[in-house]
Amino acid sequence: MYPTVDGEYSSKDKIVYQGDEFTNWVQQNEFGAYFHNLLLPIASLDVFISRRYTFLKWETIIKELNPHLDLRNRVALIYFLHNLNMVLELHLVKIKLKIYF
Numbered sequence: 001m002y003p004t005v006d007g008e009y010s011s012k013d014k015i016v017y018q019g020d021e022f023t024n025w026v027q028q029n030e031f032g033a034y035f036h037n038l039l040l041p042i043a044s045l046d047v048f049i050s051r052r053y054t055f056l057k058w059e060t061i062i063k064e065l066n067p068h069l070d071l072r073n074r075v076a077l078i079y080f081l082h083n084l085n086m087v088l089e090l091h092l093v094k095i096k097l098k099i100y101f
Contacts, residue, residue: 003040005032015039017049022080029073034065052084 001009005026017023020041026032027040039049053061058081069077 005035005038005040007032008036010037010039012049015049016051016053017042018052018080018084022084025076025080031065031068034061 001011002015004010004015005023014037016035016037017039023038023041026035026038032038042049062077065077066074
């Protein structure tokens with residue numbers, strides 16, 4: 001069992017890893033409740049995880065999280081999605097992440 005940002009524990013076959021920088025951002029902004037199974041930063045863990053959120057999961061997360069984002073965090077989320085090579089794919093499935101309030 002591995003600790004996740006939503007305060008739960010998940011098995012290795014269910015946990016998701018999107019990078020320590022992203023996980024730290026989620027924790028700093030207290031968005032853990034929206035990112036189920038997202039592994040805590042692994043710098044101190046001896047584990048290899050390659051599972052990522054699917055496009056459909058990102059769509060759900062963005063729809064739930066979007067009303068709670070200020071402009072700074074919207075831009076940060078777009079930055080992380082870009083770094084995860086998700087922006088183009090999310091655009092193709094017509095997910096809207098508005099940068100304005």
